[in-house]
Amino acid sequence: MKKKNAFNETTFLLKITISLFVVMYALGMVVFREKGFIHFQTFLNLFISNASLIVIAAGMTLVMLTGGIDISVGSCVALYCMMLAYMMERQCVDAVSAVAIVLATGLGFGFVQGFLVSYLRIQPFIVTLAGMFFARGMTAIISVDMITIMNKRFLGWAQDKLFLPFGGYLNRKGVLVRPFIYPTVIIAFITLVLIAILLRYTKFGRKIYAIGGSEQSSLLMGLNVRRTRLYAYVLDGFLAALGGVLFCLNTCSGFVEQARGYEMEAIAAAVIGGTLLTGGVGNVFGSLFGVLIKGTIETFITFQGTLSSWWTKITIAALLAFFIILQSILGNRKPRTGENQ
Amino acid sequence: MKNEWKKITRFRLFLPIMCLILVLLVNVIKTPSFFFLSVRNGVLYGYIIDVINRASELVVLAVGMTLVVAASGGTDISVGSMMAVAGAMSCYVLSGGQVSVNGYAAPWIAGALSALAVATLCGAWNGFLVARMRIQPMVATLILFTAGRGIAQLVTRGQITYIRVDSYKYLGNFIPHVPLPTSIFVAILVVVLTNLLLRKTSLGLYIQAVGINKDASRLVGIKANKIIFFTYAFCGFLAGIAGLIASSRIYSADANNIGLNMELDAILAVALGGNDLAGGKFNITGSVIGAYTIQALTTTLYAMGVTADQVPVYKAIVVVIIVTLQSEEFKKWFAKAMAQKKPVEA
Numbered sequence: 001m002k003k004k005n006a007f008n009e010t011t012f013l014l015k016i017t018i019s020l021f022v023v024m025y026a027l028g029m030v031v032f033r034e035k036g037f038i039h040f041q042t043f044l045n046l047f048i049s050n051a052s053l054i055v056i057a058a059g060m061t062l063v064m065l066t067g068g069i070d071i072s073v074g075s076c077v078a079l080y081c082m083m084l085a086y087m088m089e090r091q092c093v094d095a096v097s098a099v100a101i102v103l104a105t106g107l108g109f110g111f112v113q114g115f116l117v118s119y120l121r122i123q124p125f126i127v128t129l130a131g132m133f134f135a136r137g138m139t140a141i142i143s144v145d146m147i148t149i150m151n152k153r154f155l156g157w158a159q160d161k162l163f164l165p166f167g168g169y170l171n172r173k174g175v176l177v178r179p180f181i182y183p184t185v186i187i188a189f190i191t192l193v194l195i196a197i198l199l200r201y202t203k204f205g206r207k208i209y210a211i212g213g214s215e216q217s218s219l220l221m222g223l224n225v226r227r228t229r230l231y232a233y234v235l236d237g238f239l240a241a242l243g244g245v246l247f248c249l250n251t252c253s254g255f256v257e258q259a260r261g262y263e264m265e266a267i268a269a270a271v272i273g274g275t276l277l278t279g280g281v282g283n284v285f286g287s288l289f290g291v292l293i294k295g296t297i298e299t300f301i302t303f304q305g306t307l308s309s310w311w312t313k314i315t316i317a318a319l320l321a322f323f324i325i326l327q328s329i330l331g332n333r334k335p336r337t338g339e340n341q
Numbered sequence: 342m343k344n345e346w347k348k349i350t351r352f353r354l355f356l357p358i359m360c361l362i363l364v365l366l367v368n369v370i371k372t373p374s375f376f377f378l379s380v381r382n383g384v385l386y387g388y389i390i391d392v393i394n395r396a397s398e399l400v401v402l403a404v405g406m407t408l409v410v411a412a413s414g415g416t417d418i419s420v421g422s423m424m425a426v427a428g429a430m431s432c433y434v435l436s437g438g439q440v441s442v443n444g445y446a447a448p449w450i451a452g453a454l455s456a457l458a459v460a461t462l463c464g465a466w467n468g469f470l471v472a473r474m475r476i477q478p479m480v481a482t483l484i485l486f487t488a489g490r491g492i493a494q495l496v497t498r499g500q501i502t503y504i505r506v507d508s509y510k511y512l513g514n515f516i517p518h519v520p521l522p523t524s525i526f527v528a529i530l531v532v533v534l535t536n537l538l539l540r541k542t543s544l545g546l547y548i549q550a551v552g553i554n555k556d557a558s559r560l561v562g563i564k565a566n567k568i569i570f571f572t573y574a575f576c577g578f579l580a581g582i583a584g585l586i587a588s589s590r591i592y593s594a595d596a597n598n599i600g601l602n603m604e605l606d607a608i609l610a611v612a613l614g615g616n617d618l619a620g621g622k623f624n625i626t627g628s629v630i631g632a633y634t635i636q637a638l639t640t641t642l643y644a645m646g647v648t649a650d651q652v653p654v655y656k657a658i659v660v661v662i663i664v665t666l667q668s669e670e671f672k673k674w675f676a677k678a679m680a681q682k683k684p685v686e687a
Contacts, residue, residue, distance in 0.1 A: 123618065125479040129608070331475075
C-alpha cells in the first residue's frame with residue numbers, strides 16, 4: 001500500500017513535468033513563431049544539444065534511486081573532454097582507443113567512488129564532492145590551455161548528419177530542408193532504453209529500487225546491498241564517461257571551465273522527472289523530460305537573444321527548488337516508512 | 342608509555358595540530374626564511390603573516406561551516422557563491438551601478454550592511470530548505486552553489502565592478518598605521534564572538550544535541566528546526582563577511598572568482614579540525630587550526646609551482662583520506678586487522 005502511494009506521487013510529479021514541457025513548448029511555438037521555433041528541427045535540436053545530458057541524467061537517476069547522489073559528473077565531463085582532446089591532439093592516439101580509454105577511466109572513477117560510498121559508508125556527497133574537485137583539478141593538470149580537436153575520424157563522427165525521411169519543409173527558395181540528427185542522439189537513446197530495461201526487468205535493477213526504498217529491509221531480505229550500490233556507482237561512472245564523449249562530440253574541444261554546473265542540470269533533470277531524493281522512486285524516462293525542459297529553457301534564451309546565458313542556470317535552479325519543495329510537501333503529507341538514506 | 346601515547350592521540354586537537362606542525366615543518370625545510378618577519382613601510386612582512394592573512398576568509402567560513410555540520414550532519418556547499426553574491430552586492434551599492442568609480446555612491450556601511458543582509462538571506466533560504474522542507478543539505482545548497490554566481494553576475498551585469506577608493510581596501514589590506522593586515526583582526530573577532538555566543542548562551546549545547554539526535558532533542562523541548570535554520574543563516578552571514586574581505590582585497594566584485602573552490606577548503610578545514618562530518622560534537626578551535634593548516638598547505642603548493650586550478654586535486658585527496666580514517670567501517674576493519682596480527686606477535 002505504501003509503495004503504491006509513493007508510485008502515485010511519482011506519476012503525479014511526472015504528469016506535472018510532462019504538462020509543463022508541453023505547455024512551455026507550445027508557448028515557444030507561439031512566441032517565437034517568426035524565428036522558426038515551429039520547425040521540427042528545433043525539437044530535434046533539443047536532443048542534439050542535450051544528448052550527453054540524457055546519458056548523464058540516466059546515470060544520475062541510477063545513483064539517486066539508491067538514495068545517493070553524484071555531484072562529480074560535471075567536472076568529470078570536463079576531464080573526459082580534456083582527455084580526449086589531449087590524447088588525440090597531443091599524443092596522436094587514434095580516436096577509437098581514446099574513446100575506449102576514457103570509458104575505462106569512467107569505470108575506474110565510478111569504482112573508486114562506489115567503493116568509498118558503499119564499503120566504507122562515507123556520505124555520497126562528500127565522496128563525490130571530492131571527486132568533483134579532483135576531476136576539475138586533473139583537467140587543469142593535463143592542460144590549462146584550450147585544446148581544439150582536429151582528428152578527422154572524431155570530427156567525422158561528430159558531423160555525420162543523419163537525415164530523417166519525414167518532417168521536412170520547403171524553405172524560401174523552394175528547396176526541401178530535411179530535418180537531421182547526429183549519431184550522438186542515437187547513442188543517447190539506445191543507452192536510455194538499455195538503462196530502462198535494466199531497471200525494469202533485471203534483478204540488478206529491482207535491487208536498486210529495493211535498497212533505495214529501504215536499505216534495512218533489503219538487508220533482511222538477503223540482498224547484497226553493498227555490492228549493488230557499488231555497481232550502481234560503477235555504472236554511473238561509465239555513463240558519465242559516455243556522456244563526456246557525447247559532450248565532446250558536440251563541442252570538439254577540451255578546456256578547464258567546460259561543463260561547469262552540469263551536475264546541477266543532471267540532478268535537476270532527475271528531480272524534475274520525478275526521481276525522489278530519498279531514493280527508491282523514479283525512472284529514466286522521467287529524467288528525459290527533465291532534460292527536455294532544460295533544453296527548452298535554453299532554446300528560449302537563445303531565441304530571445306538578449307538575455308545572458310546565466311539565466312539558464314538561474315531558471316534551472318529555480319525549477320529544481322520548486323520541484324524539491326513539491327516533493328518534500330508530498331512526502332511530508334504521506335509519511336513514508338524506511339526513509340533512511 | 343603506551344598509555345600516555347594513547348592519551349595524547351585521543352586529545353581532540355591532536356589531528357589538526359599534528360597536520361599544522363607537519364605542513365609548517367615542510368615549509369621551514371623548503372624555505373628556511375619561513376618564520377622571518379621584517380618591517381617595511383611600517384607594516385610587518387613575512388611568509389607566516391601572508392599565510393595568516395590569506396587564511397582569514399577561510400577561518401570565517403570554517404566557523405560557519407562547523408556549526409552547519411554539527412547541527413545538520415550536512416555541509417553547505419554554497420558558501421563560495423554566497424561570498425560572490427555578497428561582494429557583488431556591496432560593490433553594486435557602493436558604485437551606484439557603475440563599472441568603475443573613484444568615490445563612494447553610498448556610505449561604506451550601507452554597502453557592507455546590504456552585502457551581509459543579502460548573504461544572510463541566502464543562508465536563510467538554505468536553512469528554510471533544510472530545516473523546514475527537510476531536503477538533504479547538499480542538494481538544498483547545490484541550488485545556490487550554481488545559481489549564486491549567476492545572481493552575482495546579474496547584480497554586476499556580467500562586468501567586474503571596481504571601487505577605486507582607499508578606504509574600501511582597508512578590510513582586505515592594511516589600515517594606515519596598523520602593522521598587521523585588517524582581515525586577521527576580523528577573523529579573530531569572528532572566532533571570539535562566536536565562541537562567546539556559543540558558550541555564554543546554551544546555543545552551543547543545543548546545536549550539539551540536535552546534531553547527535555534530532556528527534557530526541559525535539560522531544561526534550563529544543564526547537565531543532567529553528568536551531569538548524571539558525572546555523573544555515575549564520576553560515577550565510579559569515580560567508581557575507583568573508584565575501585566583503587575577498588572583495589576588498591581586489592577592490593572589486595569578480596562574480597566568477599570570488600570564493601572559487603572555497604567550499605571544499607571550508608569542508609576540509611572542518612574535517613581536519615577533528616569534527617565528525619556526520620554531525621554532533623564540534624570544536625571550533627579545531628576548525629580554525631584546520632583552516633590555517635589548509636592555507637599553509639595552499640601556500641606551500643603554490644610555492645611548489647602548482648597552479649590555482651590544480652590545487653583542488655591535492656585537497657580532494659586529503660579530504661578522501663580524512664573521511665576514510667573517520668569512517669566507522671574503516672576503523673572496524675583496521676581494528677580487525679590489528680587483532681589478527683597480535684596473536685602472531687605474541
